[in-house]
Amino acid sequence: MDFAWMAWTWPTAAFFGTIFLMLVGMAIWEWRVPGGSPRVGILRFETTRGDRLFISLLGSAFINLAWLGLVGPQLWWSLALSVVYAICVFRFV
Amino acid sequence: MDKTWNNNAWFLVLPVLVLVAFSAIIPLMTVVNYSVQDTFGNNEFFWAGLDWFEDTLHSERFWAALWRNLLFSAIILAIQIPLGIFIALNMPKRGWGVPVCLVLMALPLLIPWNVVGTIWQVFGRVDIGLLGRTLAAMGIDYNYVQDPLDAWITVVVMDVWHWTSLVVLLCYAGLASIPDAYYQAARIDGASRWSVFRFIQLPKMQRVLLIAVLLRFMDSFMIYTEPFVVTGGGPGNETTFLSIDLVKMAIGQFDVGPAAAMSLIYFLIVLLLSWVFYTVMTNYGQGDER
Numbered sequence: 001m002d003f004a005w006m007a008w009t010w011p012t013a014a015f016f017g018t019i020f021l022m023l024v025g026m027a028i029w030e031w032r033v034p035g036g037s038p039r040v041g042i043l044r045f046e047t048t049r050g051d052r053l054f055i056s057l058l059g060s061a062f063i064n065l066a067w068l069g070l071v072g073p074q075l076w077w078s079l080a081l082s083v084v085y086a087i088c089v090f091r092f093v
Numbered sequence: 094m095d096k097t098w099n100n101n102a103w104f105l106v107l108p109v110l111v112l113v114a115f116s117a118i119i120p121l122m123t124v125v126n127y128s129v130q131d132t133f134g135n136n137e138f139f140w141a142g143l144d145w146f147e148d149t150l151h152s153e154r155f156w157a158a159l160w161r162n163l164l165f166s167a168i169i170l171a172i173q174i175p176l177g178i179f180i181a182l183n184m185p186k187r188g189w190g191v192p193v194c195l196v197l198m199a200l201p202l203l204i205p206w207n208v209v210g211t212i213w214q215v216f217g218r219v220d221i222g223l224l225g226r227t228l229a230a231m232g233i234d235y236n237y238v239q240d241p242l243d244a245w246i247t248v249v250v251m252d253v254w255h256w257t258s259l260v261v262l263l264c265y266a267g268l269a270s271i272p273d274a275y276y277q278a279a280r281i282d283g284a285s286r287w288s289v290f291r292f293i294q295l296p297k298m299q300r301v302l303l304i305a306v307l308l309r310f311m312d313s314f315m316i317y318t319e320p321f322v323v324t325g326g327g328p329g330n331e332t333t334f335l336s337i338d339l340v341k342m343a344i345g346q347f348d349v350g351p352a353a354a355m356s357l358i359y360f361l362i363v364l365l366l367s368w369v370f371y372t373v374m375t376n377y378g379q380g381d382e383r
Contacts, residue, residue, distance in 0.1 A: 069150035
């Protein structure tokens with residue numbers, strides 16, 4: 001099948017590939033440890049690991065947007081900051 | 094009893110996943126793909142990287158539309174939620190008044206958006222509209238075509254007229270589910286009208302209020318048709334909300350790349366605010382129980 005008319009690019013493919021791999025990873029994690037590991041963290045309400053992934057991805061999107069608007073188009077530092085943020089979310093939220 | 098976990102049940106949601114993929118996920122992926130490219134038509138695309146996101150974030154036009162939209166949603170929630178609760182509390186609980194009120198409340202919801210816009214567009218006109226003519230006869234200088242404040246008042250009142258019924262019906266359903274025993278116990282304890290509302294009715298309406306706030310926020314934040322029909326985003330850009338601006342950009346100017354970048358930022362804001370509303374309202378009061 002020819003998908004050239006959709007004008008897909010490698011960066012967007014890599015972006016969605018990463019998200020897809022994250023979801024596959026979460027599915028494997030759920031398969032190995034069922035139940036979503038619910039717990040009450042610093043936000044004082046119950047979150048599962050799926051919630052924590054959602055909070056990580058949404059927060060990362062805003063970190064990168066803020067960096068783009070305030071600093072500039074070089075997003076490597078904001079990407080690193082997002083990874084640190086995601087680790088903190090999975091650890092403490 | 095321990096819960097039984099069976100992950101094979103996930104296969105049952107596969108058909109829905111395929112449907113959602115074609116109706117939502119793949120179109121959203123396409124928007125992401127367009128947001129990093131530029132096109133002049135003829136299906137030729139050029140890599141633009143993050144330029145459109147940067148342009149959008151530095152665009153005064155975008156921020157102005159966003160603040161207008163947030164202000165509009167805040168006004169709508171501040172009016173419709175208390176008003177909806179107030180009307181629901183005062184609706185009859187039994188007798189012939191119940192179906193009459195329910196039908197009257199449901200009527201505005203049955204009217205299509207563009208028809209509501211047309212009704213108010215004509216209703217408010219100074220030359221032929223009942224509202225415009227009446228206000229002019231009373232000596233009130235009202236003209237929604239030229240005056241930004243009048244345009245805002247018209248759009249807000251129109252939305253209140255159209256959508257408060259939804260809040261009323263949801264709250265009424267919540268109130269109808271409260272057993273009489275609660276009211277009897279309150280009467281025995283000598284509870285005041287306010288106490289009954291604060292400690293019985295409001296907590297019991299919490300779930301439906303969550304739905305009402307979420308629906309009204311998302312609808313008002315994504316409003317397009319009614320203000321477009323009534324004011325066309327004017328006077329000037331005074332009632333140009335994000336969706337109107339987005340359509341102008343994507344269809345009027347055929348700036349597909351910038352419009353895609355703007356719509357993604359718009360989508361992320363909707364997602365964030367909806368998540369905050371949902372989380373706060375579903376977890377409200379649960380900390381006390383722990």
